[in-house]
Amino acid sequence: MAHAWKTSARARRTNARRIIERVWNRRKMLDDARGTTAGRARGADRVGRLRVIGFYHPAHADGGGGERVLFAAIASAQRDAKRRSAEAEASGRSSESARVAFVVYASAPDMGARGDRVVDGADVVRRAKERFGVELDDDVVVVRLRNERYSRAENYRWCTIARQFLGSAFLGWEALWAFTPDVFVDTVGHAATYPLARYVFGCETAAYVHYPTVSTDMIDRVAAGRVMYNNSGRFAASKFLTGLKLVYYRLFAVAYRWCGRACACVMVNSSWTKAHIDTLWGVDAKIVYPPCNVEDLSTIPLTRPLLDANGAAVKKDKASIRVVSVGQFRPEKAHLVQIAAWKALKKMKNRSTNIENAILVFVGGCRDKADRERLADLKQSVKDLELEDSVQFHVDAPYDVVRRELSRASIGLHAMLDEHFGICVVEYMAAGAIPVAHASGGPLLDIIRDVPKGVTGFTADTPQAFAEILEHVIMMRRAEREEIAGRARERSKLFTEANFRESFINALVNAGIWM
Numbered sequence: 001m002a003h004a005w006k007t008s009a010r011a012r013r014t015n016a017r018r019i020i021e022r023v024w025n026r027r028k029m030l031d032d033a034r035g036t037t038a039g040r041a042r043g044a045d046r047v048g049r050l051r052v053i054g055f056y057h058p059a060h061a062d063g064g065g066g067e068r069v070l071f072a073a074i075a076s077a078q079r080d081a082k083r084r085s086a087e088a089e090a091s092g093r094s095s096e097s098a099r100v101a102f103v104v105y106a107s108a109p110d111m112g113a114r115g116d117r118v119v120d121g122a123d124v125v126r127r128a129k130e131r132f133g134v135e136l137d138d139d140v141v142v143v144r145l146r147n148e149r150y151s152r153a154e155n156y157r158w159c160t161i162a163r164q165f166l167g168s169a170f171l172g173w174e175a176l177w178a179f180t181p182d183v184f185v186d187t188v189g190h191a192a193t194y195p196l197a198r199y200v201f202g203c204e205t206a207a208y209v210h211y212p213t214v215s216t217d218m219i220d221r222v223a224a225g226r227v228m229y230n231n232s233g234r235f236a237a238s239k240f241l242t243g244l245k246l247v248y249y250r251l252f253a254v255a256y257r258w259c260g261r262a263c264a265c266v267m268v269n270s271s272w273t274k275a276h277i278d279t280l281w282g283v284d285a286k287i288v289y290p291p292c293n294v295e296d297l298s299t300i301p302l303t304r305p306l307l308d309a310n311g312a313a314v315k316k317d318k319a320s321i322r323v324v325s326v327g328q329f330r331p332e333k334a335h336l337v338q339i340a341a342w343k344a345l346k347k348m349k350n351r352s353t354n355i356e357n358a359i360l361v362f363v364g365g366c367r368d369k370a371d372r373e374r375l376a377d378l379k380q381s382v383k384d385l386e387l388e389d390s391v392q393f394h395v396d397a398p399y400d401v402v403r404r405e406l407s408r409a410s411i412g413l414h415a416m417l418d419e420h421f422g423i424c425v426v427e428y429m430a431a432g433a434i435p436v437a438h439a440s441g442g443p444l445l446d447i448i449r450d451v452p453k454g455v456t457g458f459t460a461d462t463p464q465a466f467a468e469i470l471e472h473v474i475m476m477r478r479a480e481r482e483e484i485a486g487r488a489r490e491r492s493k494l495f496t497e498a499n500f501r502e503s504f505i506n507a508l509v510n511a512g513i514w515m
Helices: 002-034 037-044 065-090 122-132 160-178 193-200 216-223 239-260 271-281 335-346 353-357 369-384 399-408 423-431 441-447 463-474 478-495 497-510
Strands: 051-056 100-107 118-120 140-145 183-186 204-209 265-268 322-326 359-364 391-395 411-414 434-438 458-460
Touching (some): 065 100, 065 122, 140 160, 160 239, 193 204, 193 239, 204 497, 216 271, 239 271, 265 271, 265 497, 271 441, 322 335, 322 399, 322 423, 335 359, 335 369, 335 463, 353 463, 359 399, 369 391, 391 399, 399 423, 411 463, 423 434, 423 441, 423 478, 434 441, 434 463, 434 478, 458 463, 478 497
Parallel strands (some): 051 183, 100 140, 183 204, 204 265, 322 359, 322 411, 411 434, 434 458
16 A cells, blocks of 8 residues: 555656657747757757746735845746857756756645646746736746645644644745655745755755744733734733743744754845844845836836826826825734824824825725624724725726826835835835835835935834824925935935846755855
């Protein structure tokens, strides 16, 4: 029985590699037929073992910043593999870099018991193009995973991080058992998969970490008895429960460190994340800023149109200065802080027509029932505070609506404490909206930095401080706002997709796990 089980497992993995070989060969033949340099380079090395790069990101369809990183990382690897192949051909050398295939581990809960585990990646290629404008070659193969739900935090009401951690280990085992790549690249932050990939399945490992699962800040806040989204009032009010939670966090941090140290190449998205990961894992992580939609948004004119609250063209004295807040309706995004700041702004004694007419626009998505309930509570708070005439919501808006609102906004608001990086803050700046963000995390340390010519944005840490900065920016002369917006746009060019591609490949090369 055991022999049959092992034989069956070996057969599945062999079949998976055959499918990947077939997809690679099909791509090679298409390129040869087209007569492209890439095709000739691929055809130059018809022998040698196919090297497979596996990108682990089960929730690839979520449509957030993490998914943009996934698709940009695949595109970077494909582009660099082509470049190396072409260079090898030009120099008359045969190179195994010509034989590289790319696998994405992706959730497919409805696959069924007899569904194909390894399939063509056309859906991934299409999604990358439609959602993010990222062009992928069609030699992507998908390894489909049935059990992604076990890695979702919302499925665990108590001991969330530990149970989610174990769930991600189970999912990682499913992925690596279905197909074992040569290089395993995690872009979702499932640290429990690293020792499995390296020590059990023998992969070279790399990780792009968006945020630490547990941080020293989280532990300090629990110790101080502060009520936060990850520390309920019940725990904060009890010394016994606080002590119990501290033991739990510290034990988890030990396991988290061991898993993190199994990774040969650790990339992080910001200085804030690096400080925590370096401390927790005892590594020297490489900062690779995430790819932001700078190129497209930078084409928006800095001069804002004169519009009323409904978006209709009006004269200058009737125009509404618009403040936009982009972000999913999750608890850590601190929408209530923004609403409190907006109420404080509207109550200021020296109110002018500019403040009277100002509009706050929330643009965001809901992942699940909890987010929808939170959105309903936010709308009720707006109603209770009598702000309905000056606050608008765009829920699950498509990109063209997001872009339209960014093009109309003079200010971009972001109040999340310890934001890991802050892609939306960069997008505010690229679009010409002056950023006003929380004085912590990525926005403070990496994004909103003064330049020789002046400020590129503002930070605050309380609702009242946010209100005062909003008043300051709203009361500026139009030309002064445009001057700051211009500097902010220049600053945003540090975070382009091109810079991400270069930094991502360099990190892999320097770690010795690239071609």
